[in-house]
Amino acid sequence: MATWFFKRKRPVGRTLRLRSRGDYGDVRRVDFEELAPDVDTFLGQAAYLQLGYFETLSDLIAATPELAQKESLSLAAGTALLKHREIVAVIRDRGADPLELMLPFREPLDAFRRATHGARPLESMLSVHLTAGMLDDFYIALSASYAETGREVxxxxxxxxxxxxxxxxxxxxxxxxxxxxALLSMWGRRLVGDTLIIARAALRPTFLDAADEKRVEPTFADVMAAHARRMAAMGLEA
Structure with missing residues (x-):
């Protein structure tokens, strides 16, 4: 999956540094300066992910007969659409074309959504909650590499x-x-692999050597810890 993303040579002489938790919340934020993609790639991926979640939730609204559940799903869909629109606004403020930045990620991220789409509506709802949570956490960590633009995202x-x-x-x-x-607990565990592949593929290198793995390990550990808390909050075994 790494071939989905742009390849760049690493800058020389820069090292990863742990940043304080500070404004970025509970998950430890790693400065991914050596590993982070360029800012346009970061913004294009982040914007299209949110658009994809909106599409999935909209499909669930159409397929759900109960009015109360339709209303609940519409709230979640509206949240995803709002994120998408606000990231698109950041892209436009930088003078870039949102469609141009998102287009390279349409195929791979649509494939990810298909891979994590459940056979039943509840599985798909769980997919959105868990994968969006994990990737939001990861993109917040990644955002530390992009100065003010990253802070806005x-x-x-x-x-x-x-x-x-x-x-x-x-x-x-x-x-x-x-x-x-039991069914949803198992489904929640199955989502982890596909989601971490997306997160790792977003990094600049096509392969992480042992030193890089050690540097990013704290962030992935925090992402997984937050995932376990989401599972536990629903009474599901992580």
Missing amino acids: AVILRAHDDRSALVKIITDAIAADEQWR
């Missing part, structure tokens, strides 16, 4: 992080039928 991703509507639908279903717990 981090604020967008953190300010609009309300997927509680999805969580309620999922937990209500588990409460009504305990068989959902």
Whole structure:
């Protein structure tokens, strides 16, 4: 999957540095200056991911008969669309064309959505909640490499992080039928591999050597810890 993303030579003489938690919240933020893609790649990926989540949630709205659930899904879809629009605004403020920046990632990220689309609506809802959470965390970490532009994107991703509507639908279903717990727990574990592949493929090198792996390990560990907390909050085994 690394061939999906632009290849660049690493700058010489720069090292990764841990930044303080500070404005970036609970997840430790690594300065990915050596590993981060260029800013246009970062923005294009981030914007298209949110558009994809909006599309998935919109499809779920159409397929859901219960009015209350349609309303809940519409809230989550609106959040994803708002993130997308605000990242697009950041792109336009930089004088770039959002469609041009997103186009290289349409095919791979659509493939990711298909791979993480469940056979049942509840599985797809869980996919959105968990994969969006993991990738938002990762992109917030990555944003530390892009100065003010990165800070703007981090604020967008953190300010609009309300997927509680999805969580309620999922937990209500588990409460009504305990068989959902084991199925959704297994599905949640299956999502991790595909999602981490997307995160790793977003880094500049096509291959991380042992030193690079050690440098990024704290951030991926924090992403996984946050994922485990999301699973636990729904009564699912991570």
